[in-house]
Amino acid sequence: MAAQIQEIVDEIVAAMAQESERGDVATYIPGLANVSPAHFGMAVIGADGSVALGGDAEQPFSIQSISKVFALTMALGKVGDQLWRRVGREPSGNAFNSIVQLEAEHGIPRNPFINAGAIVVADVNLSGHMPREAIGELIRFIRFLADDETIVVDDAIARSETETGFRNVALANYMRAFGNIRHSVELVTGVYFHQCAISMSCLQLARAGRYLMLDGLQPEAGRVVSARRARRINALMLTCGHYDASGDFAFRIGMPGKSGVGGGILAVVPGKASIAVWSPGLNASGNSQLGTLALERLAQATGWSVFSARA
Incomplete structure (x- = not known):
């Protein structure tokens, strides 16, 4: 085979x-x-x-939004099904960076894989941490899953994201206005931008x-x-x-x-x-x-x- x-x-x-x-x-x-x-x-x-x-x-x-799968797994490990009070589980039918549904749906993103939903997940993963610690935790988790300690964040891509990610900052601010982002927008988007800049083969x-x-x-370590x-x-x-x-x-x-x-x-x-x-x-x-x-x-x-x- x-x-x-x-x-x-x-x-x-x-x-x-x-x-x-x-x-x-x-x-x-x-x-x-x-x-x-x-x-x-x-x-x-x-x-x-x-x-x-x-x-x-x-x-x-740059794995970009594929990182959302691992960030979601980690967030569910932290808060379990309570996460679904803050983010939905339905297809959006809109582009990944769309803002149009958030007003009608009171700042609750449709799912954790569009940008708005992933920013809420980043807010969950930031709880109790500074951004550097939250990113370090996610990197360690991905290294564990891949059984590979060489996986890193591409700092140049992270800077690029931070310097141009105005729409994502807008999404975070909009959700914060509805009370669905608990930390400062700068800290949450910092986690999100660095998460997307993880580099893998x-x-x-x-x-x-x-x-x-x-x-x-x-396979190497058992149940995740x-x-x-x-x-x-x-x-x-x-x-x-x-x-x-x-x-x-x-x-x-x-x-x-x-x-x-x-x-x-x-x-x-x-x-x-x-x-x-x-x-x-x-x-x-x-x-x-x-x-x-x-x-x-x-x-x-x-x-x-x-x-x-x-x-």
């Missing part, structure tokens, strides 16, 4: 190299603007521990996602979350992980997944595989153009999908 998956990955990498439509890199974050869209990497880690790599699978990139990211493949277990919580995080990834394109991603690919504007996608096939792809060019919805296509090809080649009896 491992050899078969490696063959599939090799075929996908070769096909992606021939693609002329590669999307556009995110330019509104200056630190991402100069990343070449020529990059493509893929890592597939099986439930049996097998690893299939292709392309730029070991080159670090596809291999590291796929390793970090294994607990969502294995009912909450991390309950099977029930892992299932619920996967459900949120499926319904909300690609913003206003989440339905299309579920339709085409059928895997829980979380994208980031750095061009990465973490996808999970429960009981089968933890998968990471990276290509910096984005489609119109802000998701990786080639990453989405590669995952669709993987789903077709393997039959992996939460909607398929073959999964």
Whole structure:
């Protein structure tokens, strides 16, 4: 099986190299603007521990909103289901940085994967900490999940985010006006910007996602979350992980997944595989153009999908 998956990955990498439509890199974050869209990497880690790599699978990139999966896991560990009093669990139907629903819904973001929801999660994770401590805690958690102590925050990207993140600051201020942000906006957004600037490779990211493949277990150390919580995080990834394109991603690919504007996608096939792809060019919805296509090809080649009896 491992050899078969490696063959599939090799075929996908070769096909992606021939693609002329590669999307556009995110330019509104200056630190991402100069990343070449020529990059493509893929890592597939099986439930049996097998690893299939292709392309730029070991080159670090800015994971951006994929970090929201790990921050959410940590926040749920701190406050449990009380979190859902402050953030919803429904798809937004709007862009990831939209402010339009917050007024009608009294400062409660639709879900933890849009920017407003992730800022509330950052506020939860900041409780009892200074920002540096909160970020350190998240980095240590991700290193634990990936079993890799080399994972770091890209300070240049973090500065870039801080200098240009006016819309995210506006979202935080708006929610603070409704009482849904408890700490100062500067401290909360500082945590959020640094969280998004975490740098990881596809291999590291796929390793970090294994607990969502294995009912909450991390292979080297044991239980991270309950099977029930892992299932619920996967459900949120499926319904909300690609913003206003989440339905299309579920339709085409059928895997829980979380994208980031750095061009990465973490996808999970429960009981089968933890998968990471990276290509910096984005489609119109802000998701990786080639990453989405590669995952669709993987789903077709393997039959992996939460909607398929073959999964």
